[in-house]
Amino acid sequence: MDISSLLEPGAVRIINHLTSKKRLFQEIGEVVASVHGLNASIAVDGIQERESLGPTGVGHGIALPHARLQELDKIIGVFLRLEKPLEYDSVDRLPVDLVFALFAPKDSGVDHLKALALVSRTMRDAGVVAKLRANSDPAKLHAILTEARTSKAA
Template sequence: MEIRDLLALEAVCRQSRASSKKQLFNDIAAKAAEVYGLDPRSVFEALMDREKLGGTGMGRGVAAPHARLAGVEDIRGVFVKLDKPLDFDAADGLPVDLVFALIAPEDAGADHLRALARVSRALRDGGVCAKLRSCTEQSALHAVLSEKVQTRAA
């Protein structure tokens, strides 16, 4: 499973108005509704509920909020590059400016975990994050995220 299979070009955006996780999740839910036809309220609530279980800030300015949701047929992603970083309760205490949200079917199980692992590996790569932070266009952000990320077995 590759990121390009999870993320439509239209679901990649720069967003500068969110001043809280709640507002960001609302914007992500609206984008998921617009691009993938998902119910925005359900997406928002699922992301908020998951975040209450534990922060999804991965460190180094990256977060990967995710949730499983009834009625979703395929795993879908929304990527947001924030102009103003937000506090995401990351272990390193750094605010987040790169956010990759995943919405998965309620019964996705291992597929959801594989998708989350793929996103996590990509966003732990300092080179990928540097490229994302230097991009200003939607298509360039999508291209960086869609590139095959070389990973080494642990």
């Protein structure tokens, strides 16, 4: 499994301004709907339900919201770079500007955890994070994310 199998180029976006975590989740839902055809409200409800168990802000300005959904048959991702960091209730209390959302089938079992671990490792790489923050072109962001793990695995 690699990030290129999880993240379509169209699912990478730059967001200029969001006013709340709820609005962020709605934006993620809209991207999932437009790229993968999944109902946006189902996606939003899924990540809000997971978020109610505990915040998915992992620190250093990074959030990894995720959900398991009955409507999916494969694991999919959405990456958003926020121009203006957003309060997120992260573990380190810092606002978030990099968001990688994952959606997995309800019965994906260990594959969901493997995908989450892969994304988490990638987003902990200081070099990758610096490049993501330095670029404003969605195509470049997609390339950075999909090449990050591939080059390390070689």
